[in-house]
Each structure stands twice: as structure tokens, then as C-alpha cells.
Amino acid sequence: MKDPDQEDREFETYLRSFQPRKLLVLRWRGPAIATAAVAAVLILALLSLRHATGPAPSNVARVETPRTTNISIAEQVSLGRLSVLANQDPVRLEAQLDQVSSKLLPDVRSGHGVLKTLSAE
Secondary structure (H helix, E strand, O other): OOOHHHHHHHHHHHHHOOOOOOOOOOOOOHHHHHHHHHHHHHHHHHHHHHHHHOOOOOOOOOOOOOOOOOOOHHHHOOHHHHHHHHHHOHHHHHHHHHHHHHHHOOOOOOOOOHHHHHHHO
């Protein structure tokens, strides 16, 4: 096994073998700078116009679910909607939840699941 100090000296010798180089500077001529500036301004203008007008319409078909207005608030099962109904008319909320519970909740008396076992206890 090598001595750690010896390894450090070898590594430092290796690093000293590198020589710094002079940086190459790109020399831009007047017309090249002007052309690059005009191109940058045009690209920014086109991007800002596209952003201002919104994205182009897509040819992809959209599927929207039809809205039915005859569904009760309880059937829509949304915490916000149920909260509104609970604040407005708690009795009506209770009646609607009782009415739709058979559609929304599983029947604990049918099947061989955990709910049936728990309901028997």
C-alpha cells in the first residue's frame, strides 16, 4: 500500500503538468452582430405574439360528458355541494342521502366480503 503523502505528491505533479491556454476570442464584425440582434428580436416578437393570441386550435376531438340538471346534490357526492345543502336544509340533505345510499353504498348483506361479516356482528 502506498503512503498517502506519496499519492498526494504524485497527484500534485500530475496536476502541474497541465498548462493554461490563452482563450480564443470570437471577433464579431458589425453586420454579424446586427444580424444576430435582429434575429433575436424577431424570435422574441413571434413568441410574444403567439403567447398573446393563445395556442393554435387543435384538430383533436374532445369528449365532453353531458350535464344533466335533474341529478340531486346528494347523487353528485361532492363535499362542497353537500356542505352547501347541509347548511341550507339539513333535513333535506338527510332525506336525499337516504334516497341515494342504496345506489352509492355497497349492500352489506349480499356477497361474502368483510362488510357482511362486520354487519353480522
